[in-house]
Amino acid sequence: MKKLIFIYSIFFICIESSSANLVKFSSIQELPSGEISINFKLDKVALINSYALNEPSRLVIDIKDSELFEESETRQNYPIKKIRTNQDGTSSKIVLDLYESIYWQKPTQEQTKNGVLLNLSLKKDKNLKKSTRDIIVAIDAGHGGKYPGAVGPNNILEKDVTLLISKELERTLRDTKGYKPLMIRDGDETINLNDRYQNARKYGADIFISIHADGFRLSSVKGASVFIWSDEASSTIARNLSDKQRKRIQADIKNLLPSDFDEDMARKTYPETYKNKINQSKILGTKILEQLKRDPFTKIHKQNVEFADFRVLKSIDIPSVLVESGFITNPEDANRLKGKPGRRMIARSIFLGIHNYFQENPIVGTYIDNNPNHLSYEIQRGDVLSEIAIRFGVTIDQISRINNLENNTIYPGQTIKIKI
Ligand SMILES: [Zn+2]
Numbered sequence: 001m002k003k004l005i006f007i008y009s010i011f012f013i014c015i016e017s018s019s020a021n022l023v024k025f026s027s028i029q030e031l032p033s034g035e036i037s038i039n040f041k042l043d044k045v046a047l048i049n050s051y052a053l054n055e056p057s058r059l060v061i062d063i064k065d066s067e068l069f070e071e072s073e074t075r076q077n078y079p080i081k082k083i084r085t086n087q088d089g090t091s092s093k094i095v096l097d098l099y100e101s102i103y104w105q106k107p108t109q110e111q112t113k114n115g116v117l118l119n120l121s122l123k124k125d126k127n128l129k130k131s132t133r134d135i136i137v138a139i140d141a142g143h144g145g146k147y148p149g150a151v152g153p154n155n156i157l158e159k160d161v162t163l164l165i166s167k168e169l170e171r172t173l174r175d176t177k178g179y180k181p182l183m184i185r186d187g188d189e190t191i192n193l194n195d196r197y198q199n200a201r202k203y204g205a206d207i208f209i210s211i212h213a214d215g216f217r218l219s220s221v222k223g224a225s226v227f228i229w230s231d232e233a234s235s236t237i238a239r240n241l242s243d244k245q246r247k248r249i250q251a252d253i254k255n256l257l258p259s260d261f262d263e264d265m266a267r268k269t270y271p272e273t274y275k276n277k278i279n280q281s282k283i284l285g286t287k288i289l290e291q292l293k294r295d296p297f298t299k300i301h302k303q304n305v306e307f308a309d310f311r312v313l314k315s316i317d318i319p320s321v322l323v324e325s326g327f328i329t330n331p332e333d334a335n336r337l338k339g340k341p342g343r344r345m346i347a348r349s350i351f352l353g354i355h356n357y358f359q360e361n362p363i364v365g366t367y368i369d370n371n372p373n374h375l376s377y378e379i380q381r382g383d384v385l386s387e388i389a390i391r392f393g394v395t396i397d398q399i400s401r402i403n404n405l406e407n408n409t410i411y412p413g414q415t416i417k418i419k420i
Helices: 002-019 158-174 193-202 236-253 263-269 271-294 331-338 340-360 385-392 396-402
Strands: 022-030 036-042 048-053 058-063 072-075 080-088 091-098 102-112 115-124 135-141 179-183 207-214 225-229 306-308 320-327 375-378 415-418
Touching (some): 135 193, 158 179, 158 320, 158 340
Parallel strands (some): 135 207, 207 320
Antiparallel strands (some): 048 058
């Protein structure tokens, strides 16, 4: 009998360890840059909700479906008073009590040899009245590496066009305070669909923008369209596109690692979260489409946000939109997407759409939420005012006026205000 209990408990422990996501404190250190880096170890990537509270100043990290190795309360050095951890039902809660407001970044969850490293990074900032963080925008350049995507006249490849548009958007977001771009691919790399949205989660993306260019057997079909995910694709074209992806999707599902986040399972566990994400995706998609319609160079293929079964958009909680920037198989569109001015217009429409979305649906405690009146753009080497004006859809005059620029002079490192 004793032996049986022993075997039973081993069996039980095995089951336990395979399902629970154990959260364990790992380290805290102040880097030479002044950044404070706090690490926890997880078994697998989790659904995380993180936010700052004021008066008294605190940071809260809520790790869903996980178990704390131990509940604890430890005193820390300035600006952190203490770090507390406690089990709250099926969630692990990490609370940082702070002496003052700080600039923080959403936690990242990186895969290491010893499991997943949850990293929280924060920085002292005497000027802050409230704790503040950046908005992380995942930019997913479609295709890449061994997958060229659609092919247009003169062998123009979709994968090259999508990367160049993505880089334009990255630049605008990088140099605008409060936004942080996350490039899902940076070069001509092969990245499977699964890794694309897994990485968006791992690096704390607030929204996910996938950039593509259509292809069709009739070269007369042209124009840009915007998609969000749906079980039932809403148009025939959307359904056709989805079919093409089906085989790839099956292969990609097999690539799910034990430490990856299971989006399919999470959609069943948190249906309300998912419903909210779909609604937000629709608002975000509409904002981007509105801007594309204003762009004098871009023709619109579909007047409304379309639905399609694009797996990259299926994250449970990250609003996700796919932009087809035009038909690469149409000579007019191909010409537009081949040149920098045409690509810049697409990137600008996406940026303005994103910014409008966050102006109307702010994430509490982000820099954009705390500074709603204007954008702060840092001038880079090689920048000229006329290009900046095009980038943000404003005039040189407007920039000059609100920044009191004498003779329109700008210099690298200077921060200018942009009012949209
Ligand atoms: Zn594509």
